[in-house]
Amino acid sequence: MKKEIPVYDICTLSEFKQEDILISRFAPYLAQHHKLHLAHKHTFYHLVLFTEGAGNHAIDFEQFDVKPYQIYFMIPGQVHSWSFDGPVDGYVINFSVPFFQSFLLKPDYLDQFSFFSGSISDAVINLPEAMQPNTIQLFEQLVQESENSQRLGLDMVRVLMLQVFISIGRLGFEQQAQQVSAYNYTLLKNFQKLIESHYTTLRLPKDYAELLYITPNHLNALCKDVLGIPAGEVIRNRIVLEAKRLLINLQLTIAEIATRLSFDDNSYFTKFFKKHTGLTPEEFRKETLKTNPHENIKLR
Known part of the structure; x- marks a missing residue:
């Protein structure tokens, strides 16, 4: 099982x-x-x-x-x-x-x-x-x-x-x-909240900049100044994190995870994940479960 x-x-x-x-x-x-x-x-x-x-x-x-x-x-x-x-x-x-x-x-x-x-x-x-x-x-x-x-x-x-x-x-x-100023700190936090709500459907900084009523350049500069990475990478990092969380759930196939994260197909998800982690989804799942085994339990 x-x-x-x-x-x-x-x-x-x-x-x-x-x-x-x-x-x-x-x-x-x-x-x-x-x-x-x-x-x-x-x-x-x-x-x-x-x-x-x-x-x-x-x-x-x-x-x-x-x-x-x-x-x-x-x-x-x-x-x-x-x-x-x-x-x-x-x-x-x-x-x-x-x-x-x-x-x-x-x-x-x-x-x-x-x-x-x-x-x-x-x-x-x-x-x-x-x-x-x-x-x-x-x-x-x-x-x-x-x-x-x-x-x-x-x-x-x-x-x-x-x-x-x-x-x-x-x-x-x-x-x-x-x-960072209070205004920019609030702006960054609102950006991060929006990512939490929309990372499976909105992938581009311009989409979030529009929701925040600022320009994409402003959003990108803010992320680089405060976080040290561009806005697009902030979004991609959240997608990668959710992919990792889903991959340790063996009830889900790689294809099902790709669908949950709104990737068009399994191969595109695999390329995306490997580009940002250095491992394919299958390799990450094998390595992680080797060091973090868990019981067959589900409690909600």
């Missing part, structure tokens, strides 16, 4: 009645869900702060060395796996997409934080030493709130989580302020 990568939601990972939030120390969480070291996806936001341990963590096929006081932010749909070297501990928070929407007037409030953009380079943060005590205190308060059913407990959890996001987000805000 063909294998399909597991897709976990919060209620499959918790005995809690709350389906929108899970907060735990990492060691018992890992012990309870030992299969989570294998490649898998989540339908929710996933936040991990390591306080001790070593090993590696792969997010969307990029490898990172696990270090104490390192924090990982993952958004729904990303593929990740980890391999630890000895005991590991820290904190984990899983929360659903709507968890803050009923609490904040701005439904897209989290979008302003670069670590929730889906960009791997922004998703892994080594906490400065000066921030470590306060961050640990916030996570300890979150654990306590999750264990004690007090009045307005979920609201307190949201407030504490926002403190974590804002304090860590300020690190990125300072760098962004030095690199």
Whole structure:
């Protein structure tokens, strides 16, 4: 039987009645869900702060060395796996997409934080030493709130989580302020949001520039200035990433993946993928599954 990568939601990972939030120390969480070291996806936001341990963590096929006081932010749909070297501990928070929407007037409030953009380079943060005590205190308060059913407990959890996001987000805000104006930063984020919605149908920078009411040259210059790559490459990178995510699902044939990504035929998809990765889709699938085997499980 063909294998399909597991897709976990919060209620499959918790005995809690709350389906929108899970907060735990990492060691018992890992012990309870030992299969989570294998490649898998989540339908929710996933936040991990390591306080001790070593090993590696792969997010969307990029490898990172696990270090104490390192924090990982993952958004729904990303593929990740980890391999630890000895005991590991820290904190984990899983929360659903709507968890803050009923609490904040701005439904897209989290979008302003670069670590929730889906960009791997922004998703892994080594906490400065000066921030470590306060961050640990916030996570300890979150654990306590999750264990004690007090009045307005979920609201307190949201407030504490926002403190974590804002304090860590300020690190990125300072760098962004030095690199790009507020207008251009917003413009770039809107471009990336549009790609998320249309990458299977809109492939050219001019299509996105039209939606953003700017010229293709402006969009291209913006991407080169901030990201170091042209707008067309930003679009192509997102298509390649989705192709990789789909390729580790053995339920799908290469032809079916090509169709999902709106390629006219299988051969064109193969040429496109090899041009940008150096491997054919079949070679990528074989190499990835060799290093990241997974169980025949599908959880939604």
